[in-house]
Amino acid sequence: MRILAAMSGGVDSAVAAARAVEAGHDVVGVHLALSRAGGTLRTGSRGCCTIEDAMDARRAADLLGIPFYVWDFSERFREDVIADFVSEYQAGRTPNPCMRCNEKIKFAALLERALELGFDAVCTGHYATLVHAPEGLELHRASDEAKDQSYVLGVLTAEQLAHTYFPLGTTPSKAVVRAEAAARGLTVAQKPDSHDICFIPDGDTRGWLAEKVGTQTGDIVDRSGAVVGSHEGAHAFTVGQRRGLSLGMPAPDGKPRFVLEVRPVTNTVVVGPKDALATAEIAGVRRSWAGRAPASDAFRCHVQIRAHAEPVPAHAVIGSDGVVVRPDVPFEGVAPGQTAVLYEGTRVIGQFTIDRTVSAAPLPV
CATH class of the missing domain: 2.40.30.10 (Translation factors)
Known part of the structure; x- marks a missing residue:
């Protein structure tokens, strides 16, 4: 098959591309530039798609002897992932940007371009498996339950699954992947996994949202409607949150209270006991x-x-x-x-x- 390997600059995508090459496929590597801030640097395990990640991906492709390109998907990412993230929070909802990125970028925009260029499939380092069952192609959990990523791939359709390739799905553990990367001479063998939201590398989601939509004082109320505190923007809260409430009135039973509901229209946050x-x-x-x-x-x-x-x-x-x-x-x-x-x-x-x-x-x- 002619395969386009999405190379993030991490160890998983590098090993996935290596396995695709070893399996005899015609492989081309591509790194997605999702930010226009070209000098963005990586901080430990925070963030991804930085200039350092692009360089790591290029070094891996050179070692594997495959062509390598960087594609600018920053505008599409801004519209389909970042703007969606902001609007969802403004509407009082809690979005998952990784799901949206898989749905709109990696397995929509990228796959569409790959097919237009004559590729048969897009290869990624996701931990999930594809099974050819009598009823058709199926998406299953990975062998390593601790690394299973089938949840964030749940947005994929049958047509998209027909053009995907997950070489790591049956790998028993991440340790095996790192050992294989080291044996292959890949410099990313011990590179930390990225976590948190890639476009908020410092992890301060509340501060980032405040910069985007501003602040507006509102009430924090209990389930009866009594005001128990105030906040500077309902968009900064999500259901289940406990920290950062700054309540001026303790609960009658002295137990901690959690966010139960966010009402963006009235800029109100509802709190209550954990059992609620x-x-x-x-x-x-x-x-x-x-x-x-x-x-x-x-x-x-x-x-x-x-x-x-x-x-x-x-x-x-x-x-x-x-x-x-x-x-x-x-x-x-x-x-x-x-x-x-x-x-x-x-x-x-x-x-x-x-x-x-x-x-x-x-x-x-």
Whole structure:
């Protein structure tokens, strides 16, 4: 196959490209420039797609003996990922920019260009597996559960999966990948994994949002509506948050309070006890299926609501109002804007963006 290897500058994508070459494919490496700040530097494990990452990717491609290019996707990234992130927070939702990047950039914009240029597939260093089942191509969890990234790939469609290549999916551990990189002479063998939001490398999401949308004083209220504090912008809060509330009035029982709801229209943040975070139902309209659609409109599955959350057994129903999921055991701290990924065993069924939640804890009388 003719394969375009997306090379981030990290060890996973470098080894994935190396395995594609070793498998006999015609491989070309590409690094995506997602920021117009050309002199951006990397700080330890924070951030990605920096000038140093581009140089690391080029060195890996040179060692592998494959052509290498840098493609400027910064404008598309700004519109589809960064602008979406800001607007979602302004609407009181909690977005996942990695999901949006996979959906809009790596497996949409990049894949579209790859196909236009005659490539058969895009290769990445994601930890997930593709299975050719009798019913069609399926996306499954990786062998290494600790590194499994099938959750952030849940947005991929059947057509996109048909043109993807995940060489690391059956690798038993990240340690094996690092050892292989060292044996191949790749200088990124011990490079730290990137984490946090790539376009907020210092990790200060609240400060970054304040610069983008400004500040506006509003009330923090309890579940009865009583004002218990104030804030400088509802966009800085998310459901389940405990730190940074600065409440002027302690709870009657002396226990800590958590963000239960963000109301952007009134610039209000609602707080309450931890047990009020229990969620009995989630639902959403915007959905996609990773391969074949469910055979029935009502089915059992496991649902994962965060990249590293435990999957929860649940009952799902597809109707005119979208996908409705009722977990056997309540979720904790679910925020609108998060992505719910549905599984059947290790297979990814599909995903939806959470629009609505129903609390499992009744309001106090």
